[in-house]
Amino acid sequence: MIPSLPRPAWLRAATAVYVVAFLAFLFLPLVVVAVFAFNDAPYPAPPWRGFTLDWFLGNPSKGRTGLIADSALMGSILTSCIVALWVTLLSVSLGTANAFLLERGRFPGKQALSVLMLAPLVIPGVILGISILAFASRIAEFADDTLGWELDFLRPGLPLVVLGQFSFIATIATLTISARLRRFDRTLEEAAFNLGASQAAVFRTIVLPYLRPALLGSAAISFLMSFEDFNTTLMLVGADSPLTVMMYGRMREGASPVLNAVSLFLMAASALLALTFMRRRPQAH
């Protein structure tokens, strides 16, 4: 059972086999996605027909549309980036404000508020999506009927996607930043005040540098979660599709190695992000 107790040889062997099988199970889907991005065949399926970069670089004049020539796919990557930047900005700002509210504030109903803040993580993403869709169009209709205003941003589209993702990613940012603020040694702040620093100077030179790792960490997590969100996004999307929705649509239609190419690009990007933060904080999750 544990190393200090005698373990029969078969149990040791079984454990090793299990660990290897488990890791194979985890990595197999990723490996095939990567491998078939380079297969010289029109479908991502065996047999192997030789190595090619067509699915990345190919252009329509040569009969194969690679990733960089696929303007719809490239456009959706850009869309996802814009949405993710907005969501990150909103979530980290609100997360910081919430952290101070929860850790420093004293007001009636604080306990209830901190529980309510967890709600967006417990509500299924699909339901979060439809409820925001329904509420937004209620307001849009109200504004149209009574004031004659056309509030287009409340109709399905990117602004709603940003709001929908922000509604639950803000909770994650709040949890990450408050956890760090809770461990802050307040005597540091007091020392700075005693030495004559102003409120703003203390915040800028003491508190903010201390919070920096949590701010960067929650920004990375927010960006990644926004980029990868599917459930909430699907319900709120309009004419411009972010990458996950675009890929989903193509995967339902059929298979093309271009999807493997864009997936490999995503894997490389998230690996880069993960490595950067793994170095700083071994437990980023």
Added chain:
Amino acid sequence: MLAPAILWLGALVILPHVELAVLSFRERVGPHNYAGSLAQYKTFFTEPLYWNVFVRTALMSVAATLLTLLLAFPIAWTIAKLSAGRASSLLFILCLIPFWVSETVRTLGWMILLRESGVLPALLVKLGITAVPVELLYHDATILVGLIYTSLLFMVIPLISSLESLDDALIEAAYDLGAGGFAILRTIVIPHAAPGITAGCIVVFMLTLGNYLTPTLLGGKNSQWFTEQIYTQFITRFNWEQGAAFGFLLLGLSTAMVVIGLKITGQRLGDVMRRT
């Protein structure tokens, strides 16, 4: 400082759900004319299709949760107890990596592996197990594999943190007193890890129940997942009243499971979230 939090929760969480509740309790009686009614919920209980899909989604989610627990436990044990130092953190990071990649990409991988012209059917033919390539997509088992795959990490993390706090001396003492492996597991390990097990099960059940991508892509037309019904009503048929009622039923089931899980082990929601 209170204003942003209230604006966020009010405008994006509370009011939208009030709107959803209002929608679900009304019925269209004419153009631009609605009356309060329970018709949407009545449809759900009288139409066997909806009811069956709901029960099926719940049962499959329970199955996926239990299987995830069974598969994740040995790995969590290996990371928390059997390996130490660098080996342990390497193993943990290896478990973490696939989950940095989007669910869409992971599902694409399974489709390439399992579809009739895919990798595994070709391998089965080569090994002489099947004469012709068989379609491995679009079965219930395929959906389960996909759901377990996406859920593993959310089970492994709380299990590791609850197993790490278990003192090895307790296990040694039980062994010295003559307890076998199974007895140690039942009387010492599982009671100690119960909070982690519940936390993992709650999160995995919730995520599985609300999943859309994995069942629809790996199950195809046979997926019959409840979130798909919500999408069909809301987006395809534009029947928002019915879709809202379905949404509330799913939310009710999900919340009930969370509350029951927390009650059984006497934990608070905040602790569970912090574990994962």
